[in-house]
Amino acid sequence: xxxxxxxxxxxxxxxxxxxxxxxxxxxxxxxxxxxxxxxxxxxxxxxxxxxxxxxxxxxxxxxxxxxxxxxxxxxxxxxxxxxxxxxxxxxxxxxxxxxxxxxxxxxxxxxxxxxxxxxxxxxxxxxxxxxxxxxxxxxxxxxxxxxxxxxxxxxxxxxxxxxxxxxxxxxxxxxxxxxxxxxxxxxxxxxxxxxxxxxxxxxxxxxxxxxxxxxxxxxxxxxxxxxxxxxxxxxxxxxxxxxxxxxxxxxxxxxxxxxxxxxxxxxxxxxxxxxxxxxx
Numbered sequence: 267x268x269x270x271x272x273x274x275x276x277x278x279x280x281x282x283x284x285x286x287x288x289x290x291x292x293x294x295x296x297x298x299x300x301x302x303x304x305x306x307x308x309x310x311x312x313x314x315x316x317x318x319x320x321x322x323x324x325x326x327x328x329x330x331x332x333x334x335x336x337x338x339x340x341x342x343x344x345x346x347x348x349x350x351x352x353x354x355x356x357x358x359x360x361x362x363x364x365x366x367x368x369x370x371x372x373x374x375x376x377x378x379x380x381x382x383x384x385x386x387x388x389x390x391x392x393x394x395x396x397x398x399x400x401x402x403x404x405x406x407x408x409x410x411x412x413x414x415x416x417x418x419x420x421x422x423x424x425x426x427x428x429x430x431x432x433x434x435x436x437x438x439x440x441x442x443x444x445x446x447x448x449x450x451x452x453x454x455x456x457x458x459x460x461x462x463x464x465x466x467x468x469x470x471x472x473x474x475x476x477x478x479x480x481x482x483x484x485x486x487x488x489x490x491x492x493x494x495x496x497x498x499x500x501x502x503x504x505x506x507x508x509x510x511x512x513x514x515x516x517x518x519x520x521x522x523x524x525x526x527x528x529x530x531x532x533x534x535x536x537x538x539x540x541x542x543x544x545x546x
Contacts, residue, residue, distance in 0.1 A: 319364030372417025
């Protein structure tokens with residue numbers, strides 16, 4: 267059975283977040299290790315995080331953490347240093363919770379030389395991994411293109427990983443809405459993208475998937491998520507994606523609007539149906 271779930275709140279603690287996921291029929295979840303609007307490190311309840319790790323391991327529940335939105339790996343100077351320490355703190359929390367890693371957006375750069383932006387990302391990653399000895403990974407996420415073309419292609423993610431000092435500490439998180447909105451995934455052309463990703467070695471680094479439909483057409487470069495089957499990707503698009511052998515063992519996490527009952531229970535069930543695991 268595929269591992270699927272949604273982004274959940276940690277207001278009641280990390281273990282409660284995991285328990286809530288399972289109550290919805292899920293077996294995977296995403297959470298914010300700390301306030302997603304701040305770069306300040308957080309002192310966390312280590313015992314709660316450790317209980318979460320044990321509980322999830324016993325039940326085969328997988329999780330990923332999502333770093334704060336202000337983190338921009340393409341930044342420079344003191345700001346980049348603060349962001350590196352922020353992500354290091356996120357990795358410590360994720361590690362203690364037993365999570366795969368911390369999702370970090372690829373980054374944006376407004377300078378005149380785009381190559382400098384890529385150099386900054388590599389340097390930022392190296393700065394983080396030089397201080398990190400745990401198993402939790404930096405999970406680079408592809409972007410929709412709403413802030414520029416940087417980070418929209420699998421080629422960029424693979425290249426950045428290959429040029430880093432410790433590529434084994436870096437994985438990828440593929441956002442389906444971002445992939446579609448950027449125009450990298452064209453309607454009816456999933457198999458073409460999957461073949462290209464395989465040839466690049468992208469699948470080898472992929473560790474998690476943000477399963478989101480798109481409110482806007484392919485190539486719109488608008489990062490707006492829709493509930494599964496209610497956007498431009500649609501049920502047929504997700505059927506194609508979920509049939510990809512390289513993805514079947516990965517956790518699928520929803521970042522979509524909730525269903526009418528305020529949860530993602532129905533969408534989790536729909537994912538399993540589209541994957542051919544449950545009757546419609």
